[in-house]
Amino acid sequence: MPDTPTLADANRDITRPIAMPEKRFYLVLGIAGAGLALMFGAWFYQIGAGIGVAGITHPVFWGVYITTFVFWVGIAHSGTLISAILYLFRSGWRTTINRTAEAMTIFAVMTAGLFPLIHLGRVWYFYYLMPYPSQRQIWPDFRSPLVMDVFAVSTYLIISALFWYTGLIPDFAILRDRAKGWMYKIYGAFSLGWQGTVSEWRHYRRIYLYMAGIATPLVLSVHSVVSWDFALSIVPGWHSTIFAPYFVAGAIFSGVALVITIMIPLRWAFGLEAYITEKHFENMAKLVLLTSLIVGFSYGTEFFLAYYSADPIEIESFRWRALGAYALPFWVMVFCNVVVPQALWFKKMRTTLPALFALTIFVNIGMWYERFVIIVTSLAHEYEPGGWGLYTPSWVEMSILVGSFCWFFFWFLLFSRSLPVISIAEVKEHLAHEHGNGHGSTGKTMNSGVLGHYDTLHGTLDAIERLREAGHRNIEVFSPIPSPEIEEAMDIHSSPVRVWALTGAITGCTLGVLLTAGTSLAYPLVTQGKPLVSLPPFVVFMFELTVLLTGIFGLVALLVHTKRPVINLDPAYRTAFSVDRWGIFVPSGGADRDMTESLVRNTAAVDVEWQG
Incomplete structure (x- = not known):
């Protein structure tokens, strides 16, 4: 493979894993499937036998289920946050990690959403939290943080899915152009008839920017709302104003760590070393180090606030947290989340992938224990000594915990073999602008005219300028990448979206x-x-x-x-326009044909053809 991939290389390399999976894929998928069977078997047993088969009992009524819910919600937050914030700041290194991070967000929210249902026991009553007009005119209490949770997580799932799908539309078109038979129809339906015209890219870029803009504060709000499930109570160790930023930092910390954990083996298995480089992992490792410092500072702040409050109950709660019956989980949390990440101060650690992989696993073990320590130790050691007690998870809870990871990786494995794990359109945009490797348009071509093919963005821009100077204003441009330069050359103004x-x-x-x-x-x-x-x-x-x-x-x-979806593609569209070629269609006919064709040939066109 060349040091700098071409646009065609990017298409080929990133879509290669979507071909027939190898035996090892089915092996890993089978292991995930066995974990799913364990999880749903344990859940169905709990439904039949009752919630008593779980270890939750007085005084700890929130155990492994709510711990794991908060853990997966935290995992979910970093994916969209990384993608959206880095897009707003136009960070070039996001192009190879955003698709995987966004997919991780969706599957993590899907996993988190299971646990309130499992914890509910009588799962068939889940709709009580939804605002629907009942016969008795009873509505949910919108002052309750639990109802806020339902709205926040549901909104986050929908917006993350829309953001993910919007970014996938151009890639669906690429897969459509490579597919045959029934796969062509499936990818074609999801691509909505995308052809990469200037009109399409114009509206696409605007709405993708707006979605990134709304996703960023949404991410910050959702885990803040989750933290208020605890902070709005009067339980010792929970009632604190630090919880919102504390939870958000922890969510980014664990989420980025899991992105690294996933992408290291993914890079090796799919042969994507030319696209996912050590630089990407080093940048993510720096983010892990930063959030580790914030999380460690939050741990210290919690203890200081308890001491400074001079509240004996609060002081006793934190003393027991560090030295009592759950001291081991507490110190595992500190070691994994504060001590271990300090190794990332060294560049060699940030760029040695096996060591980085192991470190991120420690981080996520520590983050699960953090949620366990926050929830269980506070409930087990509240105000009255007569109400103190200990909590031990049952085999049912641990089976469902293990199964939740299998549920997550089951969906991720299916994604990795069905869709590009890297955004092809964004990678090609980066290649075209950084290395030169090779959009006013009506959005609809005429039936006949001259079609020029171009292999560089610069050649396309030069041709547009020359054609417009010759009086050709009603031209259509096809592009494999979004290009503000083409919009400027075509004198296209802001989108009405x-x-x-x-x-x-x-x-x-x-x-x-x-x-x-x-x-x-x-x-x-x-x-x-x-x-x-x-x-x-x-x-x-x-x-x-x-x-x-x-x-x-x-x-x-x-x-x-964009007048989408459409079934039939434009007659002037060629599959090469989704790979590494730009196209300019100049409507023409009759006596103007020869003059127009000559004009197009005198540009940097590598091929000229008559469409009619």
């Missing part, structure tokens, strides 16, 4: 006000002396619905303004 996004935001915020305040007034239940219309908790729902409707309206705008 921003109006749709704003409309969605206003609609979502209004709906949030009506849902929270309206239902509270319709079902006037006073809890803890709070006013019926409590603005602080209601703002959470207003924000979540604002983000949700912005994302949905944005994707609809992309479909409307």
Whole structure:
């Protein structure tokens, strides 16, 4: 493989793993399947025998299930956060990690979502938390952090899925152009008839930017909401204002570590060394080190605040956490999350992949124990000595815990053999701008005209300029990558999708006000002396619905303004335009044909053909 891959190399190398899987793939998938059988077998046994088969009992009613829920929600947060923030800052090294990180987010949320249902015991009553119009006009209490949790995690899952799918649309077109038979139809349906025209890239770039913009604060809000499940209570060790930033830092810490854990074997198994380099792992390792320092500082701050409060119950809670019955999990947490990551100060550690792989496994072991220590030690050692007790997980809980990892990796394995684990369009954009390897358009070509093929972006831009100087304004440009330079050359202005996004935001915020305040007034239940219309908790729902409707309206705008989906592709479209070629179609006919063809041939076109 050449040191600098070409656009065609990127297409071939990144899509190669989607071919027939090897035997080792089925072996690993079978192991994950066996873990799934263990998990669902244990869960069905718990449903039949009752929640008593789990180890949770007085005083610890939140055990392994809620610990693992918080763990997987934390894992989920880094994927979209990495992708969105690095996109907003135009960081070039995100191009090879964002797709895997976003997929990890979706599968982690899917895994986390199982645990409130498992913990519920009578899983068939899960819909009680949903705001639906019941016969008795009873609505959920929108001042409860548990209801906030449902909205926050659900919104995060939907927005992450929309963000992921939007980024996949150009790659679906690439897979469509390579596929045959029924796979062509499947990839073609998900590509929505994408052809890489300037009109499509114009709207795509805008809505992808808006989705990145709304995903970033959403990520920060979701794990803050999860932390409020604890911080809004009066349990010693929980009632703290530090929990929101503490949980967010921990989520990024564990999530980035798992991205590294996944991508190291993925890089080796799929032969992607030319695209996922040591530089990518070193940058992620630096982020792990930074968040480890924040997490370690948070641990110290918790103990200082307990001491500074002079509250004997709070002081005793933290003393028991470090020296009591659960001292071992506590010190495992400290060792894995604070001590071990300090090795990342050394460049050799950041770039030695086997050592980095082992270190990130330690980090995620430590982060699971962190959630266990926060939840269990506080509940087991509250105010009254007569109410103290110990918690020991049962085999049912541990089976479901192990199965949750198999559930996550089962979906990830299927993803890795069905879709590109690296964003092909973004990698090719980076290659085209960094190394030169090789979009006003109506979005619809005429039936006849001259079609020029170009192998570089610079040649395409030069041809556009010369054609427009000759009076050809109604031309169509096909591009394998998003290119602001082509939009500028075509004198294309900003996309109207921003109006749709704003409309969605206003609609979502209004709906949030009506849902929270309206239902509270319709079902006037006073809890803890709070006013019926409590603005602080209601703002959470207003924000979540604002983000949700912005994302949905944005994707609809992309479909409307690109006139997608379509079944039949444009007659001037060629499969090479999704690989490493740019195309310019100049509508022409009759007496103008020879003159137009001559003009196109005098540009940097590597091939010219008549389309008609």
